[in-house]
Amino acid sequence: MRIELRRGLPSGQRRLAAELYWQAFGGKLDRVMGPEPRALDFLERVMRADHAIAALDGEGRLQGLAGFKTPAGGFAGGTFADMRAVYGVWGGTWRALILRALQSEVDNDRFLLDGICVARDMRSQGIGSALLAEICDEARRRGYASVRLDVIDSNWRARALYERQGFVAIRSHGIGALRHVFGFKAAITMVRPAGR
Template sequence: MGVTIYHGLHEGLRREAALLYWEAFGGKLGRVMGPEPLALDYFERVIRADLCFAALDGDGRLIGIAGYKIPGGSFAGGSWDDLTGIYGRFGGRWRGGLLWALGREVDNDRFLIDGISVTRAHRSKGIGSMLIAALCNEARERGYPAVRLDVVDTNWRARALYERHGFVAARSQRLGLLGYLFGFSAATTMVRPFSA
């Protein structure tokens, strides 16, 4: 199976990217961003095609996506207007407040990964590793000394993958009451520094 990693996302793949992102993160975001049809509409609307890497199979199907954040924006961030445009004034406001409480910072000192997703049928085939390599190369080209990501306590497979690629745990943060809404109780910040 030939896989190609592209910087950016073709406009015709936005819906597939939203589906893939939801497949990976819907279990954590479902109570806040659901129902699923609205969540998919939201992610299709806000995805920044210039702030990601896409993995396509030999037939041109999207099988993986990896987003990142920079001071000028993020792969799946969106705005208050995007939230209220999809969920209505009230629905957008309370969702925005919860997402803001979860954390929407940009790390100006380290390159910040904004989610890695691989289709279920293509996991454990090296695609996540290819996407991590692309992200790390992008970080180096932009002059960052390290890459940072956050992984939730329930995603042990992802944490093991990151550790294999040189990421080390820097700190863990418990969510408290927000954990009941998001479906996980803690997130660990992991960092991969680059050699001088």
Template sequence: MVAGFTVQSGFPEDQRSIAASLFWSAFRGKLEKVMGPEPKALGFLESVLDPAYALSAVATDGTLLGLAGYKTEEGSFAGGSLGDLCTAYGRFGGVWRGLLLNILERDTEPGLLLMDGIFVSEHAQGRGIGSALLKAIIQKAADEGLKRVRLDVIDTNDRARALYERMGFEAVSKEETGPFKHVFGFAAATRMETIIPHNN
């Protein structure tokens, strides 16, 4: 336990709707034009978020405070199929949203844990929860025998990038969104990685 919360695998199933709300609050800025309206976005997220690929920060009273999702070759936290999108938005709405969301998709590879979002409830920020979740993600990768952890940070999120740099992540490349910056609300994203030390 650290300062009134614990980090654990998955997230409490009875707080699935809270997990979806936290995800949406964190990423609304870049997803709203594609995944809105909000009620449909929340319904979709609530149906697809997979606790098997998440670590959560939970308060002593059981309240979900934050989540770190990840993606490996086996599956991902914020996945969902085209069928899931069509269920939430209808066939036409699901198809065009799927095409645009595919632009944001990042492929994983052997030996890599790919971050699939990290976010903390607004009222719980400043308590070290983000750092604790990131440390837990790095430890998860080490426990799984993976070699690297990778994430993307958008150019407008200096606070997050500073956290990642403090945790040992280094920039390895930068990708421009081109004309899609008007859709997603950012012009570029920096890919950052950290190498997982392993004892021989």
């Protein structure tokens, strides 16, 4: 299948982008961002189209995406105001506080991947690898020498993909008591040169 990579999200496919993101990350975020309809509303509201690379099939339908973070913001960040708008004052406040503990800071030395996801029925067809290569190209265009990402300790499939693409684990950081909320114990930071 022919896949085209494009900077930004195609207009009219924000909901589909939110669904793909939730497919990939809903398992770890459900207890905090659920129920799913509200999580999708939140993601659709906060996704920054200018902080994404989209993988489109021959009909222009979104089949995967890779978000990134810059000093101007992240792909799927949002604010307290966004949380409150979707979840209400109390629901938005406690969710924002818990999620803030998980978020990666902007790395001024490395380009930061802010999530990658591929439609379930399109996995193992090279889309994830193509998105990672394009993220590295984007990093070079922006003047970064390397790319950084964080992967949870229990996501062996994603880690194997990153290792095949030249990413090397440089540290592991535990999330403490939040492991009971998110269902994983640690995040592994991985890095690779952008110009490989």
